[in-house]
Amino acid sequence: MLSLLGGIFLGWSLGANDAANAFGPAVTSRMLKFWYAAVVAAVFVLLGALAEGQAPIETLKSITSLSLKQAIVSSVAAAATVTLMTLLGFPVSTSQAVVGAILGIGFMNRQLDVSAMSKVIICWFGTPIGGMLIAVVLLKALGRLYNRLNTDLFQSDILLRVLLIAAGSYAAYALGANNVANVTAVFVGAGQLNIFWAKLVGGLSIAFGIITFSRPVMETVGKKLVRLDPFSALIVVLAEAITVHAYTLVGVPVSTSQALIGAVLGVGLVKGINTVSTKTMAGILLAWFLTPTIACFISISLYFVINLRYVPSG
Amino acid sequence: MRNFFFKKTRQLEALIYNYLENLGMTQKHFAKAMNICLREGISDDFCFLMDQTHKFESRADDIRDQVNELMYSRALIPESREDIMALLERVDEIPRSFEQILNMIRTQKITFPEFLILDVQELIRVSIESCELMVKQIDVMIKKKVGVRTLHSTIDQNESHCDHIERRMINKLFDSELDPFLKMQLKELVIVLGEISDQADRVSKRVNIMAIKRRV
Secondary structure, X not given: OHHHHHHHHHHHHHHHHHHHHHHHHHHHOOOOOHHHHHHHHXXXXXXXXXXXXXXXXXXXXXXXXXXXXXXXXXXXXXXXXXXXXXXXXXXXXXXXXXXXXXXXXXXXXXXXXXXXXXXXXXXXXXXXXXXXXXXXXXXXXXXXXXXXXXXXXXXXXXXXXXXXXXXXXHHHHHHHHHHHHHHHHHHHHOOOOXXXXXXXXXXXXXXXXXXXXXXXXXXXXXXHHHOOOHHHHHHHHHHHHHHHHHHHHHXXXXXXXXXXXXXXXXXXXXXXXXXOXXXXXXXXXXXXXXXXXXXXXXXXXXXXXXXXXXXXXX | OHHHHOXXXXXXXXXXXXXXXXXXXXXXXXXXXXXXXXXXOOOHHHHHHHHHHHHHHHHHHHHHHHHHHHHHOOXXXXXXXXXXXXXXXXXXXXXXXXXXXXXXXXXXXXXXXXXXXXXXXXXXXXXXXXXHHHHHHHHHHHHOOOOHHHHHHHHHHHHHHHHHHXXXXXXXXXXXXXXXXHHHHHHHHHHHHHHHHHHHHHHHHHHHHHHHHHOO
């Protein structure tokens, strides 16, 4: 159990950070009380993890084979990277940190499945682009449908609120299904957990992070998003959820934050408005390269340190 | 089921329509008071109607407070919340103007000179028409996503017409042989009267923007 602590910590920080992408707009706009949102998000994260968490776990497990010690090293390296990047104020991707850390161990082991690795990296490129494209399509299609609806102001308001809560729940489900692999896949690879327990432990630790510490991030991310009109906020959350869910079906853990930023850009593209500042974009791009690199470096360093042997000179 | 989950939204809808209905009553009493004032000066009937106008104006404030309270307790999404609060704040200027005009007449004991009476009647008629159209426009904006712009253009035309009457009245005033103090007193009153259609036009522009925002 103790050996799982690194993964549980990672799951906790993932839940604390990424639930905001699903329920930030609903909570900040006071459509939902934080506690309702946190409980709904936690339930849907766990559901997602249990129902569809297997494929991403299989992918991460297949990148390299790890011993228990190496699994712990990669978890700690990923968690340290996430913490460091958060402290530096970068929008961090837990998936990239985990893959970077596994990659580091793979280098040291000289055991790396290049095809699984390239599938993951291609999907990294595809996440923001996917989010953007889906947001464009959704905004055009659902926008047309919404304009045709013969609803009064109050009915429209009720409809938007219900849809935003439904989209948030779906996004939480997709988060659980996709990102549970980041938390416990290495322990499945190391033979410490079977798939069911990996999904349960991973899902519970993410849910725990949501319940205990997601409020500040939810309020910050939500405020940034609520600058969009409510319909655009709905489209952004829905596009993010569909993107992340699509990658879950492919079996690749991706960043919900990057899918979300892509969706925000897509909305800006259609509406002809600047939804993301140049500074934010630069931060995202920098983090995109730095996160896996730092995680890889930390895991190599930790691996090196734990394998040091005292050799008496005489 | 919907009423159970969105009780506050339904309460809010009822309050907004209550507010608009109350505005109609304020308008009605104001118009009657002005007609009496033009016909017979400051009489008991005028004072009664003035008190009635004040009563409905106070009720409007109470309803607006209730609306604001509901808004702060999470009724509606933030954008609609902000829009409705700003809208009611602007609409509320109109009953305030009604009350101010009647107060000015009563406290300053103003009587309109004969040469201004037709213009005052015309100004009040067009201003009240603008207010009625504005209420209709708000109703259309709440119920539908289209049809607001047509009403806005009529209100805009009325506002230009009122400006024209206002200028004509001020010219007549200063061309007359009235006492300079009376001229200033009446000029001030004419400006406040002209403010009704200006405010209706400002509200109408706001409603137009809200209607545009309802479409995505």
